[in-house]
Every structure is written in structure tokens, then in C-alpha cells.
Amino acid sequence: MSTYYTSVENMSTYYTSVDNIIKPAVFSLLDGVGLHLEPSCHLTSHLPLVSSPTPVILSVAAYLVLVSLGVLLSSSKNSTTSSSSPSPSSQTKRKDPYWLAVVVLFHNVFLVALSLYMCVRITYEALVVNKYNVWGNAFKGEESERMLAHTIWIFYVSKLYEFMDTFIMLLKGNLRQVSFLHVYHHGTISFIWWAITFHAPGGDAYFSAALNSWVHVLMYAYYFLAATLPKEPSVRSRYLWWGKYLTLFQMSQFAANFVQGIYAYATGSYHSGISALLVGYMVSLLFLFGNFFVQKHFAGGKKKKSA
Numbered sequence: 001m002s003t004y005y006t007s008v009e010n011m012s013t014y015y016t017s018v019d020n021i022i023k024p025a026v027f028s029l030l031d032g033v034g035l036h037l038e039p040s041c042h043l044t045s046h047l048p049l050v051s052s053p054t055p056v057i058l059s060v061a062a063y064l065v066l067v068s069l070g071v072l073l074s075s076s077k078n079s080t081t082s083s084s085s086p087s088p089s090s091q092t093k094r095k096d097p098y099w100l101a102v103v104v105l106f107h108n109v110f111l112v113a114l115s116l117y118m119c120v121r122i123t124y125e126a127l128v129v130n131k132y133n134v135w136g137n138a139f140k141g142e143e144s145e146r147m148l149a150h151t152i153w154i155f156y157v158s159k160l161y162e163f164m165d166t167f168i169m170l171l172k173g174n175l176r177q178v179s180f181l182h183v184y185h186h187g188t189i190s191f192i193w194w195a196i197t198f199h200a201p202g203g204d205a206y207f208s209a210a211l212n213s214w215v216h217v218l219m220y221a222y223y224f225l226a227a228t229l230p231k232e233p234s235v236r237s238r239y240l241w242w243g244k245y246l247t248l249f250q251m252s253q254f255a256a257n258f259v260q261g262i263y264a265y266a267t268g269s270y271h272s273g274i275s276a277l278l279v280g281y282m283v284s285l286l287f288l289f290g291n292f293f294v295q296k297h298f299a300g301g302k303k304k305k306s307a
């Protein structure tokens with residue numbers, strides 16, 4: 001028992017010394033680029049994973065290491081089996097192990113339900129309880145904003161949970177899905193929402209959180225269908241034809257956040273550093289998703305079909 005307590009104590013001392021390095025380094029780096037996040041918000045600073053950037057930084061680092069290892073392992077597995085590569089017809093019949101199919105099913109159902117909850121709750125707290133306008137809202141840190149701030153915290157934590165998407169892709173052997181776009185998006189979005197949860201979990205931040213939650217209701221419903229439906233191309237084109245419009249909807253979301261970020265920056269309604277970060281980030285996502293859309297539905301997609 002005492003060795004257990006000693007090792008817990010050692011771990012916590014080790015974590016504190018790591019935190020003492022990472023936390024000031026991150027804040028001075030952010031200050032250097034004009035993103036002043038201190039002081040922390042009193043409505044969220046006591047919640048887990050908020051008071052310091054260290055947990056989110058370590059989580060992203062662990063995610064990147066695991067994904068790199070997963071990609072290396074899958075690639076070497078693919079190259080050793082390439083001599084006996086399966087025919088396209090056997091690939092369409094390839095089945096995931098039962099346990100993985102169940103995990104994917106629950107993961108997607110859970111995220112549809114959670115995203116729906118977050119979308120409704122954030123919209124209700126912002127527009128009904130706090131009587132926000134659609135855009136141009138400052139975060140005041142008032143008591144009436146507590147529930148909104150707490151739901152934004154759930155939204156931030158859900159971005160860490162969404163790392164599961166990449167592990168699902170790797171476990172299914174879908175290396176094509178583990179793209180730069182995907183890893184860039186998953187590896188950065190949690191840090192951005194940590195910054196918002198830490199300093200200003202309300203005001204105009206409600207807009208992108210509510211909109212993204214709504215997009216994710218549809219996205220995880222799409223993934224749920226994609227995982228449950230038979231792999232025959234005729235079935236997929238019959239029930240998953242709307243994937244193309246989902247991508248366009250995601251891009252419209254980024255465009256709306258881009259314009260909203262410029263509006264918030266220009267009017268000074270919300271934190272200027274976070275608004276500027278949002279604008280730059282949306283440009284990168286628009287570019288990457290635009291490229292994904294063209295590759296999948298025009299260039300690469302057409303080539304694949306004719307191959």
C-alpha cells in the first residue's frame with residue numbers, strides 16, 4: 001500500500017515539475033504572438049483540464065505519438081501482406097472484428113447524442129437565458145453565463161475524446177482516412193478550445209461551438225451509417241450520397257466562423273487574440289477541406305472509380 005502511495009506521490013511531483021516548465025512557456029509563447037489569456041475565467045478555472053495548458057499539450061503529444069506508431073505499424077503490415085493483396089471484391093466484403101464494430105457503433109451514437117445536447121444547450125443558454133445577439137457578444141463572466149461556460153467546457157473535453165476517431169481509423173486499417181487534414185484538425189482543435197474555456201467561455205464563442213455541434217450531429221450520423229451499412233457500392237451510393245453535401249456544409253461552417261471572427265475582431269466585441277486565431281484557423285480548414293472535396297469528388301475520386 002505504501003509503495004502505491006509513494007509512486008502516486010512521485011508521479012504527482014513529476015507532473016508538477018513538468019507543469020512548471022510547460023505552463024509558463026505556453027503563456028509566454030502565446031503572449032508573444034498577442035494571445036493574452038490571463039487571468040483565467042472564474043466560471044471554469046476549477047474544472048478538470050482547465051487551469052493549465054499542460055494536460056491538453058500532453059494529451060496532444062501522446063495522440064501524435066500513438067498515431068505515428070499506428071501509421072507505421074499499419075504501413076508495415078500492409079507492405080508484408082501486399083504480395084497477397086486482396087481483390088477489390090474481397091475488400092468490399094472485408095469485415096471488422098465484432099468488438100470493433102460495437103465500439104464504432106457506440107462511439108458514433110454517443111457523439112450524435114452529446115453533440116445534439118451541446119448544440120441545444122449552448123444555443124438556449126446564449127440566446128434565451130443570456131439574450132445574446134447572433135454575433136457581437138462580449139463575454140462578461142456573469143453568473144447567468146455559468147451554464148454556458150460549463151457546456152463549453154464539455155465541448156472542449158469532447159474534442160479530446162474525439163481522438164478516438166483516429167484510433168478507429170487505424171484499427172479499421174483505413175489509412176487513407178488518417179490524412180494530414182484529419183490529424184491537423186484533431187491535433188489543434190482541443191488546444192484552441194482549451195484557450196477559450198480557460199479565458200472566455202461564452203460571448204461570441206457560443207456561435208462556433210453551437211454550429212460545430214450541429215455539424216457533428218450530422219457528421220457522426222453519417223459515420224454511424226457508413227459503419228453499419230453493407231460495403232456494396234450500390235448501397236453506399238443509395239444511403240450515403242449526402243456525404244458530399246455534408247462536406248460542403250462543413251465548409252460553410254468554416255466560412256461562417258471566418259466572417260464572424262472578422263466581425264468580432266473589427267467590432268472588438270470578443271477577445272481580439274482569439275478572434276484573430278479563429279480567422280487564421282478557418283482559412284487553413286477552408287483550404288484543406290476544399291482540397292479534400294476536389295480530390296474526393298473530382299480528381300482522386302474519379303481516378304479511383306475508373307481504376
Ligand SMILES: CC(C)(COP(=O)(O)OP(=O)(O)OC[C@H]1O[C@@H](n2cnc3c(N)ncnc32)[C@H](O)[C@@H]1OP(=O)(O)O)[C@@H](O)C(=O)NCCC(=O)NCCSC(=O)CC(=O)O
Pocket residue numbers: 104107108164165166168169172174177181182185212215219222223224226227228243244246247248250253292
Ligand atoms: C463526409 C466526411 C464527414 C467524411 O469523409 P470520409 O472520406 O472520411 O468519409 P468516408 O465515407 O470514407 O467514411 C466512412 C468510413 O469511416 C468509418 N467510420 C465510422 N465511424 C467513424 C468515426 N467516428 N471516425 C472515423 N471513421 C469512422 C466507417 O466505418 C467507414 O469505413 P469503412 O468503409 O471501412 O466501413 C467529410 O466531410 C470529412 O469530414 N472529411 C474530412 C476527413 C475527416 O477526418 N473528417 C472528420 C474530422 S474534421 C471535423 O470534424 C471538422 C468539423 O468539425 O466539421
